[in-house]
Amino acid sequence: MKYSKKEGGGMKRILEKHGVKPEYVKWIDKPIERDFIRLLIEEIDKLLPTTEIFGFIITSGGGNPDQSLSLVDYIRTNRIRVITLALGAVGSAAIDILELGEKRLMTKNSSLMLHEGVTSQEKDTLTNVASYAKYIEMIRNVRFKLWAKRTGKPLKTLLQDCRLDRYFTAQEAKEYGLIDEVI
Secondary structure (H helix, E strand, O other), rough: OOOOOOOOHHHHHHOOOOOOOOOHHEEOOOOHHHHHHHHHHHHHHHHHHOOEEEEEOOOOOOOOOHHHHHHHHHHHHOOEEEEEEEEEEEHHHHHHHHOOOOOOEOOOEEEEEEOOOOOOOOOOOOHHHHHHHHHHHHHHHHHHHHHHHHHOHHHHHHHOOOOEEEEEEHHHHHHHOOOEEOO
């Protein structure tokens, strides 16, 4: 039997094995941008308060780290439990969401891409560019501190390892500490 993405098929069943009810599974399958994150938060809000565990199936290649961090803050502030599952090519700002999982899963043929990242702000004057550079550094440091905490890697190591785009197979991601289990 062929399953549609909406039904979730095997991916939802994998999350069910980890205690996630199907109605609490959310797909992170679009670029991480303001409107998508707002709609996702609205969907989650409709299910709160709850002690249920949410499942995020992440297939996004990334997006705006400002917006991924807003979801991170929302999940943490509301003490929402999450299991995350990386499926396909997951990268950039979507990694911030993957790292929210109290259990971080990844299919064996998927890949992760880490990098310093940038935000979507555009600046036109030299003064604004300098100010923006400080802002980018601040956002990068917030994200990398989150990753350092989850991976157990020193911040300096992460900063060095991700100056350029860095790609990980599922097994490499597990060895690096970005995920807990390859499925």
